[in-house]
Amino acid sequence: MLFYLTTHKRHWVKLTKVPLFLKSEHFATARTLPVALGRYAVDSGGFSELQRHGRWTRTPQQYIGDLRRIWEHVGPFDWAAPQDWMCEDAIIHGGTIGGQRFVGTHLSVGEHQRRTVANYLDLRSLAPALPIVPVLQGRTLADYERCVSLYDRAGVDLAREPTVGLGSVCRLQSTREGAAIVTAMAAHGLKLHGFGFKTLGLERVGHLLASADSAAWSYHARRRPPLADHPHKNCANCLPYALRWRSRVLDALPTWQQPALDAA
Template identity: 85%
Template sequence: MRFYLTTHKRHWVRLTDVPLFLKSEHFTSAVKLDEARGPYAVDSGGFSELQRHGRWTRTPRQYVDDLRRIWECVGPYDWAAPQDWMCEDLIIHGGSAGPLTFAGTGLSVAEHQRRTVANFLELRSLAPELRITPVLQGRTVPDYERCRELYERAGVDLTREPTVGLGSVCRLQSTREGAAIVTAMAAHGIRLHGFGFKTLGLEQVGHLLASADSAAWSYHARRRPPMPGHPHKNCANCLPYALRWRTRVLDAIPTWQQPYLDAA
């Protein structure tokens, strides 16, 4: 399993060779982009888009243009997420969670799945060379099975894709329901990427994932004092802290899963 360190600091690509996971929006406003030292993958920023606006504000063609610039300036990435539609209740119905207010799409899970598959097909048609990966969306195991069937009917064999994202499981990852979703999709022979997976989720189903990413290090650092000798208030934006946290997470994976880990 390749474990990506999620960060909003785009310049980290020149500072470390550990796998990084970055939102495309963090690259788009930059005048100059740094060349990556190591592997990285690109998130479309769909959660933020739908949380704030209840829709996508970038067209597929704009997104492809952004991805092409990242590819050419930063270097070839492992894969990029499509402009998928998450299926969490707050994304669909709107509301508040902590400091975040969700606009709500007002659409059904089935419509989110249809739009997710349609967007992937459009993006791949526009830029087949850019390693844009399909993403499965849903709320329950039957939902994810239906989404898989949508891809199948569209002629996309998910078992032949290098990576298939598993969306909307971030908050379910350490639950029985989340484990059932991962297990059911992995049983089809799909190489899954788990978005936003933390230690508990990895302990349970990490062996079923081809890759995963997490930004939990920043949340963790925000609630603790800085590392010795660090002048800032906390290490929520600190690469040394993030790398140390990542090492601890990988070390905590059960020993029987260790052969699957790609610590590079």
């Protein structure tokens, strides 16, 4: 399993060879872009877009323009997520959850899935040379099976794709339902990427994933004193803390499940 460290600090790509996961918007707003030292992948920022606006405010053409600029100036990325539509209840129905306000799309899970597949096809048509990956979305196991079928009917053989994102599972990852979804999707022979996976989820189903990412280090750092000799209030934006957290998470996994050395 390849484990990406999720960060909002774009300049980290020039500071570490540890695989990083960054939102495209963090690059899109920059005048100058850092050159990547190691591997990285690009998130479309869909959760934030749908949370704030209930829709995508960037067109596929604009997103492809951002990705091409990132590829040219930062360096080739492993892959980029499409402008997919998450299926969490808060994203669909809206409201205030955990102090965060969600506008709500007020669409069905099925419509979110249809739009996710359609956007992937649009992006692949606009930029066939860019490594944009398909993403599965859903709420229940039956939903995810239906999403697999939608790709199949669109002529996309997911088993042949080098990476298939598994969306909307981060809040279910440590539950039986979440484990059942990951297990069923892996049984299709898919090389899955788990978005936003935390320690419990990795312990339970990490062996079924080809890769995963997590920003949980920042949450942990905000609730702890800073590292010794660090002048800031906490280490929520601190690369040394993030790297130590990542090492602890990976060291805690069973040895047969840990990433290869070149992914460290």
